[in-house]
Amino acid sequence: MQDEVAELARRRGFLWQAFEVYGGAAGFYDYGPLGALLKRRVEAAWREFYLREGFYEVETPTVAPRAVFEASGHLESFSDQAVVCRQCRNFFRVAEREEVGEGQRCPECGGELEDAGEFNLMFQTRIGVPRGGGGRGAGGDEKEERRKSEGYLRPETAQGIFLNFPRLLRFNRGKLPFGAFQIGKAYRNEISPRKSLIRLREFTMAEAEVFVDPAEKEKHPRFAAVKEKRLRLVPSAEGEGKGEEKGEGKREGKGGEEGEGGRGGEEKGEEKSVSVEEAVRSGVVANEFLGYHIARVEEFLVEGLGIPRERLKFRQHRGDEMAHYATDCWDAEFFSERYGWMEIVGVADRGDYDLSAHSLSGGGAGTPNVIEPSYGIDRIVYALLESSFYEEQVGKEKRKVLRFKKEVAPVRAAVLPLLKREELKKKARAVFQELRAAGMFVEYDESGSIGRRYRRQDEIGTPFCVTVDYETLEDDTVTVRERDTMKQVRVVVGEVKNVVKLFRDF
């Protein structure tokens, strides 16, 4: 069933395997013409959403010098060798210098260990040419030089914002809280990228970093706007909420525990549907800031993009699955019929981890904390494709339709002459030009029968079809056909732009 979405996405130019002419490479996709439109619409909606929140956008490099990730903890967190136990399949990191001998035994069950390879999720590169050309046989100084020229592709967009914290604080005239966001590419050299857009090696993230005085986390100035909102929450089983002491211990304790326990919410805490206010008051969600942003995430996904509310829930990370920088984290998970529950957004409380790590407390009293809604744009695009896809019986035919919310639909409308007669084509082209001139991205299509063209537009999720017939030539009205209901209304050409409203109530 879901493979049909993938098939449609390929056939209609949403999503293509990248580098196909050279045999492909796992974990990379090309967005075709419609996919790129869809993705841009998601990004645009996201940008607008956080601008309305009062945040400013920044853009920072995708490559950064080694020192950045030394400080951020990313280098340490995943550049070790790894071994896996043949018996119990437990996964262990081996400190860099230690022997990864086949002879060593599994500390859990005593089984034989096998080399699981380099565990390094960051792509390494070089920035400029190191003195000595990076050649071998370099002496101590040259080694140092080379180390300095080492660069990595960022595994998250966030670091670029943290590094600018002092400047951003000045930009905001010294006042907390404030937020900054960024949309951009991030890179992780995944061991086995799989599942369509869900695990990519290059992907687009949209991250907002909210800086707040830790003393003010309990009170969000606009909390009232979200407090009634009901959320489907799955708290982690291990005791309610706050991971206050986790921050420190995390950096060392990355031993063998890592590999245990399934992902995707197996070990469930109890799922509950509560208002944001109740969640915060009862301590299920640690503070108002976190609660506020969780609520906003849901609002964006549901009201902004049209992801069905019943296919979303928020699941809290267990201590052992949290990133090294997080003290608390709630994932927005989307239910995929194909892949099960999957993370599409993470809302993390990063505490003061990052600003402290970079020694950028900003000079004020205490180090600000960071609340971070972090969106996986590609995963959201996948969620939209899957949840919008419907197949229905219409007469003897099956109709495939992508029911995108009209705000994200790649093509806004199609203008079609009822028949391929010159006078109709001429008028239809004029209507088409008019809509284009009005700034709507519309298509024109005169090939085949009218029914065929309607279905073609259904498949790519175009919300409206504007049809020019003989009546148009007399009174300048057209029919506007709505995608989901297939109903039509007659509209004066000049009104087509506003027709959207006519269909809102269907």
Add this chain to the structure above:
RNA sequence: GCGCCGGUAGUGUAGCCUGGUAUCACAGAGGCUUGCCAAGCCCCUAACCCGGGUUCAAAUCCCGGCCGGCGCACCA
């Protein structure tokens, strides 16, 4: 990364076991027809993942690679 299975026009497939360069459908281009939901007719375009081996001959058999699916592991 490991194991199992797979890779044929744009898409979905037949052929593979039993070697002799390929079936069908849909889609697409053009034409005829067509007064509102994938109608019909004509014509055209279009494929054996890559490399090596066996053979007179490889889509077909063997090996390797790449990619995909599933399971395990991993997903900071």
